[in-house]
Amino acid sequence: xxYDLQPLLxxxxxxxxxxxxxxVIGLPLAYWIAFSRNRFKYVVETLVSMPLVLPPTVIxxxxxxxFSPQHFLGHFLESYFGVRIVFxxxxxxxxxxxxxxPFMVNPIKAGLQNFPYELMEVSYVLGKSSWETLxxxxxxxxxxxxxxxxxxxxxxxxxxxxxxxxxxxNIPGTTRLASIAIYxxxxxxxxxxxxxxxLILVLISFFILLVFYYLNRKTVKLF
Amino acid sequence: xxxxxxxxEMHTPQGREWLDIDFNISKGGFVTLFGESGAGxxxxxxxxxxxxxxxxGHIEVDGEIWFDSHKGINLPIQQRKTGFIFQENNLFPHxxxxxxxxxxxxxxxxxxxxxEWIRTMGLKGLEGQKPDKISGxxxxxxxxxxxxISRPKILLxxxxxxxxxxxxxxxxxxxxxxxxxxTGITTILVSHDLSEVFKLSKRVFVIDRGKIIxxxxxxxxxxxxxxxxxxxxxxxxxxxxxxxxxxxxxLSIGNNLTKVVAxxxxxxxxxxxxxxxxxAKAFNPIILKA
Numbered sequence: 044x045x046y047d048l049q050p051l052l053x054x055x056x057x058x059x060x061x062x063x064x065x066x067v068i069g070l071p072l073a074y075w076i077a078f079s080r081n082r083f084k085y086v087v088e089t090l091v092s093m094p095l096v097l098p099p100t101v102i103x104x105x106x107x108x109x110f111s112p113q114h115f116l117g118h119f120l121e122s123y124f125g126v127r128i129v130f131x132x133x134x135x136x137x138x139x140x141x142x143x144x145p146f147m148v149n150p151i152k153a154g155l156q157n158f159p160y161e162l163m164e165v166s167y168v169l170g171k172s173s174w175e176t177l178x179x180x181x182x183x184x185x186x187x188x189x190x191x192x193x194x195x196x197x198x199x200x201x202x203x204x205x206x207x208x209x210x211x212x213n214i215p216g217t218t219r220l221a222s223i224a225i226y227x228x229x230x231x232x233x234x235x236x237x238x239x240x241x242l243i244l245v246l247i248s249f250f251i252l253l254v255f256y257y258l259n260r261k262t263v264k265l266f
Numbered sequence: 267x268x269x270x271x272x273x274x275e276m277h278t279p280q281g282r283e284w285l286d287i288d289f290n291i292s293k294g295g296f297v298t299l300f301g302e303s304g305a306g307x308x309x310x311x312x313x314x315x316x317x318x319x320x321x322x323g324h325i326e327v328d329g330e331i332w333f334d335s336h337k338g339i340n341l342p343i344q345q346r347k348t349g350f351i352f353q354e355n356n357l358f359p360h361x362x363x364x365x366x367x368x369x370x371x372x373x374x375x376x377x378x379x380x381x382e383w384i385r386t387m388g389l390k391g392l393e394g395q396k397p398d399k400i401s402g403x404x405x406x407x408x409x410x411x412x413x414x415i416s417r418p419k420i421l422l423x424x425x426x427x428x429x430x431x432x433x434x435x436x437x438x439x440x441x442x443x444x445x446x447x448x449t450g451i452t453t454i455l456v457s458h459d460l461s462e463v464f465k466l467s468k469r470v471f472v473i474d475r476g477k478i479i480x481x482x483x484x485x486x487x488x489x490x491x492x493x494x495x496x497x498x499x500x501x502x503x504x505x506x507x508x509x510x511x512x513x514x515x516x517l518s519i520g521n522n523l524t525k526v527v528a529x530x531x532x533x534x535x536x537x538x539x540x541x542x543x544x545x546a547k548a549f550n551p552i553i554l555k556a
Contacts, residue, residue, distance in 0.1 A: 161355045164317050167343040168350040169370045170416065179369070183360045 044235040049216055050224035051243060057132070057220065058200040061139040062147075065196045068140075069147035073192075074177070076148070077155035092149070094142045103209025106138050110210070130212045135220070138206040146195040154188025155181065187259050194255040198248055267293055268420065268452065272323025272333070274313060276476060278304045285309050285320075285476040291469075293328065296446055296453045298463045301473035307456040310473070311422045314454070315350050316343035327419055349413030349421040349451070354429050356409035357397040363408050364393040370412045383411045387441060403434030407441060414449060421446075421453040427462065432521065439465050460488075461520045498545045503538050517544065 076088050094102060110117040110128035120126045128134040158181055166176040182189065204222045211218030213227060221240050228237035268291040276283045285306040291297055299307050312318040314325065316332070319340060325333040332341045357366050364380065371377045384390055387407045397405055406426050413421060423442070427435045439462060446453055457463055463470055463484070470487050472480040480487050501519035508514075513528045515536075526544060528536075536542065 159355050161352055162358060164343075165350070165352070165356055165358075166369075168315055168317070168348060169412070170344045170347070170372070171369075172344060180358055184358075 044239070045233070046236045046239055047215075047224075050219050050221045050240065053132075053216070053219065054201055054221040054244075057135055057139060058197050060136055061143060061200045062193055062197045064136070064140050065143060065147040066193060069144065069192060069196075070151060072144075073148045073151035073155060077152050092145045095145050099142060099203065099205025100209055102142055103138060103206040106134070106141070106206070106210045110134060110137075129210060130214060130218060132211075132217055135207050135211045135218055138210045139200050139203060142203060142206045143196045143199045146199045147192040150188045150191040150195065151185070154185035154191075158185055190255065190259060194251060198251055201244065201248060267291070267326075267328065269324065269326040270314070272313060272320035272325060272335075274306075274309060274318070274320040276306055276309055278475075280304070280475070283476040285313075287323075287478065289471065289478060289481065291452065291454065294450050294452055295469060296455070296467045297469040297471060298455045298457055298467040299471050299473055300457060300460075300463050302458060305473045306476040307458075307473060308424055311350070311424050311454065311456055314420070315348045315422055316341065316346050317350075347416070347418045349418040351406065351409050351413055351421075351423050351426040353425050356412075357405055359397055362394050362396055363389065363400070366397070366408055367412050367415060370415050372416050376415050376417075379415065380411075383415060386444075387411055401434065402430050403438055406430065406438055410438075410441065410445065414445060414451065417449075417451075419452065421451050423453065423455045425456055425458070427457075428459070435462075436521075442466060464488075498543060500541060500543050503536060503540050503542060506533075506536075506538060515542075517542065519544065 072087075072091070076084055076091070107129060108114060110120070112118055112121050112127065112129075117128065120128060126133070128137060162180060162184075163176055166180050167173075171179070202222065203220075204226070207218070207220055208223055208226075211220070211223075213219050213223050219227070221244055225237045225240045225244075228234075228240070270290065271288045272285075273287075274285040276285050283306070287310060299310060301307055309318060313320050313333075320333065320335070322335040323333065324331070324335070327346075330341075331337070331339050332346055333339060357363075358369065361369065363384075367380050367383070368377060371380070384393060387410070389404060389407060389411075392400055392404060397408075400408075409426070427438055430438065442453075442455075443466065445451075455463075455466060457466075468483060470481065470484055471478050472487060499519045501517040501524075503515055504518050504523065505516035506513060507516075511530070513530065513533050515526050515528050517524050517526060
């Protein structure tokens with residue numbers, strides 16, 4: 044049996060990078076959706092949740108078209124910055140960030156909306172800015188929601204297939220993720236190798252979720 | 267001096283009402299805003315603290331303009347320096363008593379005063395406890411210290427005692443009087459409990475459906491119709507006993523229980539729990555030292 048750990052390492056590398064990026068953009072986005080009175084927030088909220096209902100191939104397809112050098116965005120990036128997004132690791136990151144966005148944003152949004160608003164007002168009256176209130180009052184009290192967002196975004200990125208196949212293809216060492224490698228090995232009738240990759244993914248996912256549910260045992264389950 | 271003159275639309279269960287305020291409070295005073303729930307009391311305090319914005323008006327505290335709709339001034343909540351105590355949910359649940367107090371401190375001097383506050387407010391030994399481990403009365407005391415520790419210009423109390431049992435309430439009333447005397451801070455209390463108003467404040471504004479309908483000293487507002495020597499109390503029926511042709515009612519009036527006699531005619535429509543007015547026509551009552 045021939046096997047290569049590269050797809051697995053690449054998968055976890057991608058999941059880690061995507062989770063970090065999602066946390067950085069997901070927290071302010073969730074905060075804005077939870078507390079803004081802007082009437083366009085429902086449009087943003089809907090867009091964030093679109094990956095939950097669309098087939099992954101649809102998002103992958105649009106990204107592939109948008110970033111292909113024949114179209115405006117892809118052409119612009121390539122001719123001015125020399126960057127090619129399609130069939131690259133960067134492309135995987137962009138696709139995965141969009142596709143896992145609701146898994147980060149929705150739990151944090153729910154945590155913020157359930158947080159007693161009076162406590163924020165108490166903090167403002169005590170002279171603290173919104174940033175200090177977020178950091179010292181809100182975040183410590185919504186830890187379970189943050190943990191849920193982080194774990195779900197990470198786990199969901201590991202489990203991706205459609206989006207990454209569309210935009211990344213199957214280039215060993217660059218875009219060949221574990222989920223794609225399994226598909227590839229099955230097509231080549233290498234059932235043993237496919238089985239090994241599959242088993243490793245099952246075990247790792249199981250332990251990530253087990254630790255998560257154990258840490259969150261005292262709080263409300265969001266999923 | 268606090269000058270207040272503003273209008274704010276409110277959505278109440280009775281429909282739309284305008285909160286229409288125009289009065290002044292002298293520096294260092296202790297006044298009460300008395301009224302039923304939905305009258306606009308809480309909205310009034312929120313507007314003062316900057317948590318809610320009025321449609322129009324002018325708010326000035328010690329010469330500093332906090333809000334002026336014509337000049338486009340709206341001082342942020344953080345810069346108003348008010349102490350605000352809500353009915354409940356005042357303390358941060360993830361912080362201990364001491365951490366809650368430290369959160370409010372602006373400088374080292376204020377941090378150094380924490381121990382003395384804890385001692386004088388009878389909270390010694392509880393510094394390391396989280397809010398869910400202390401009683402409702404203790405929580406409100408911590409909230410009171412936290413509101414005062416950075417020396418605000420006004421203390422706003424939004425029915426801070428309404429969730430407490432009677433003993434804790436009486437205790438905290440004493441504490442409020444104590445800190446008011448100690449700090450001399452301008453205090454505005456919102457309440458619908460008459461005994462509390464009498465115990466705590468000297469001036470009262472009665473608010474009904476957004477408008478101040480009466481104001482003045484306690485005597486002027488609540489007692490001026492009673493100079494004829496007639497008594498009038500409101501109470502609640504606790505027990506009804508039948509004794510021959512008479513009924514003996516046990517009433518709870520304020521914090522006291524009392525028994526009165528009622529005829530069958532007076533009894534019609536009354537059951538345990540009914541609110542009643544007890545009036546006496548005595549012209550010249552006996553007064554004894556309590």
